Amino acid sequence: MRLMDRRPLVWFATCFVAGSAAAAGLGARGAMLLAGAAALLAAAAVLGKQASRGVAIACLIGLCLAAGTRLWADARNVTALQELAAAAEADGPRAAYAADALGTIVSAVEIDGDRVTFRMEAHAIQAEGVEPLERAERLQVQLRLSEAPELEVAAAWQRGDEVRVAGELSRPAEATNSGGFDYRRYLRSQGIHWLLKAEGAAALDVASPAAKQWSAAAMLGRVDAARAWLGTRLGALYPAEQSGYMQGLILGIREDLDPEQFNAFARLGLTHILAISGLHVAVFMYAFGGLMKLARQPRERILTALMFAVPLYVLLAGASPSVLRAGVMAVLGLIAARLGKLKDGLHLLAAAAVLLLLYNPYYLDSVSFQLSFLVTLGLIVGVPPVRRALPRPRRGGWLLDLAAVTLVAQLVSFPVTLYYFNQFHLLSLLANFILVPFISFIVMPAGTAAMLLGFVWEDGAGWLAGLSVRANEWSFALVDALSKPDGLRIIWATPPLWWVMVWLLLMAALFRFVDRWNAVRRWREEEAAACEEATAPLSAGSDGGDDQYRRDRSSHSPYGRHMRAAVGYAAALIILLLYAANPYRFDRSGTVSFLDVGQGDAALIRTPAGKHILIDGGGAISFAKPGEEWRARKDPFDVGAKVVVPLLMRRGVSELDLLVVSHLDSDHIKGLHAVLEQIPVKAIWWNGSMKDSEDAVRLMELALDSGIPLYAPADDDEVELDYATRLKVLWPVRRNGEEAVPSEEDQNEHSLVVSLSMYGYTILFPGDISSETERLIVEREQSAGGEASPITILKVAHHGSRYSTSEEWLAYLRPLSAVASVSATNTYGHPHPDVISRLGHAGAALWRTDLEGEARFRLTSSGVFAWKE
Known part of the structure; x- marks a missing residue:
């Protein structure tokens, strides 16, 4: 029987999944190219007598059907509020529009602290400039409760309720860091294109409870x-x-x-x-x-x-x-x-x-869909040959059965686990x-x-x-x-998709090889048994021809070929693992990434020699009031755990050679708690002071408990990180004669100001200093060595506060470009228009994390390149 005719449904499903994946990842043009390639492969399979004409045509139809189904779904998966969506794109990430939505709750209602979330199918939306809906619009509702008694009101809401919600419509956030979580894309895969944010339980009115309905949502x-x-x-x-x-x-x-x-x-x-x-x-x-x-x-x-x-x-x-x-x-x-x-x-x-x-x-x-099918496929295909390769004891065989299942599941899920986690x-x-x-x-x-x-x-x-x-x-x-x-625990950079596919194909080949190895082993056992029965004692004058015959037969036997194949599989696996463990092994460029962590600072540096430095880690300032413990969430958003650590791991940061803490304000250090808990750190630089705050105390406790050396460098301290990278401290001034760590509640003017030099280009990180400290630094530098060379990249101090980044500072540094780390929803007005104006007059190109997201720069011996993925 032809190869593909043995399992036609399996081949049809394989082509169906391939067609859907091509349409999802490559679009219509990629799907058409794949269909053309599949047609050629189908013709080759028929001519090579590996498939009948009917099976080949069915597989080709399955691929085209899947691609068409996905493209049709993508074409229909658009918002009904097209004009409002266009306005939102023009108005920027802060755009929000007052709206009333009438519809049905179509998901379970989740309550976490003071936050209530659910999805609703809106049949009518009243908002300025919005025409009557021609079809339902699915919304993600985020409602913030105002008082503790409202928890009981929210607990009565359920899927199937007809409700009216008054709030603000806004677009979901896109990924602002390279490789970061794309909330807009995730919601789009659920058919959702808008967030409806509301305040207080009074913003939701139940028009008709689910208990009185028999719709699908009410039944669910x-x-x-x-x-x-x-x-x-x-x-x-x-x-x-x-x-x-x-x-x-x-x-x-x-x-x-x-x-x-x-x-x-x-x-x-x-x-x-x-x-x-x-x-x-x-x-x-x-x-x-x-x-x-x-x-x-x-x-x-x-x-x-x-x-x-x-x-x-x-x-x-x-x-x-x-x-x-x-x-x-x-x-x-x-x-x-x-x-x-x-x-x-x-x-x-x-x-x-x-x-x-x-x-x-x-x-x-869906990650769970991918893992579920891959692992199940691996268990079906891989467990039988692996189990046959293991011994079959009279007792305890179930342990070997379990070992085979566990091993195969780990091998198959390994590349997908690395890719996502x-x-x-x-x-x-x-x-x-x-x-x-x-x-x-x-x-x-x-x-x-x-x-x-x-x-x-x-x-x-x-x-x-x-x-x-x-x-x-x-x-x-x-x-x-x-x-x-x-x-x-080994941290791996996100491997490319081709690496994942090669690993999975290698696993499929390996399972097939193990099955053939089992057949060869049975053949050898049968040969040995036959030889024992047929062999007679050699005569005294024998020249050993029989021994030579056995050696020749062994060298040309399937056993010899399978030994060579086994060595080849082992070598392929080792090469794949070595590549995934350090994909930047031969990359001699350095990178400086100003991460988007909202209203805070975090910068990740990779030197040409592969060392990693993190400067600050972002974090939110807590405004919790006594008596409002009911607002606390079970899993509150933490920028370190949700943004910084995943980004470090995706980029293969298995350890930090140096962590620089500019100062101890929460918007710079709160995210570092998760970093210290999950990423090994070799050393910490900080400004040498303490602050009486929960976040500062916890950070120091984590560092001490982990045994991380703490250093408080001062002006003119300098260290060579590798052959192309140096780090120099410009501020604070060295304190003479002080043994105890001083307490400084106002940390901004005590920020650790560091200058990074890589391939001769300079990047300056001034923390949150104001124009007064900037003046002091300029005076010290001028008295020590005259005029400075132009700064390649300047991190704008204090997120672009009006009282920083003075004209004197810019005149001395002469920056070619600048980065302002600010939140798209900050209420401080950062970066201030005066700062933007001063940077413009100084001729510095400005990157803003609230508008452009993460700012990434690649530094080589031939230049500095900015790019965005």
């Missing part, structure tokens, strides 16, 4: 209520520190999951345990089917019952892409088993992929080997049984929950112990 609202009710029952059975974990594990409710607990699981690559997926569906089917067997139900009735039970479980588990994949595969498998036509998992996986992408082409953009823990394999079966087959069933048993026997439920509480304590302790050694 009842499912949300059932999930919340079950989550409450789990919360009553478990202590507070385990409640959110168990709700996520059993019901897929992650709102109450402790962020630190989640991060510990993430470091070990265990977050898939907390995402409802195929394993959870399999456990559910096993338990449900087992109960029906105990009730002596026939096989046909069990299969029929599972066909209806699995979709209900998928809804209760939140219907994420991973659980949808598992649910569709399960239902297709149950139908095939009921009809007596169940063949293999590859066909089920292929059918599930095609059905889900036909239903929603944007599922392909940029880290891999060397103990991840061990953690998955121990904890996945323990949690999946002991903790999760025990928690589910306790939840269900609580309906009829509360004491028994409490006893069963108590056992799982002990199991959770053991699991958390093990996760904490395994995740703590930072030396075993």
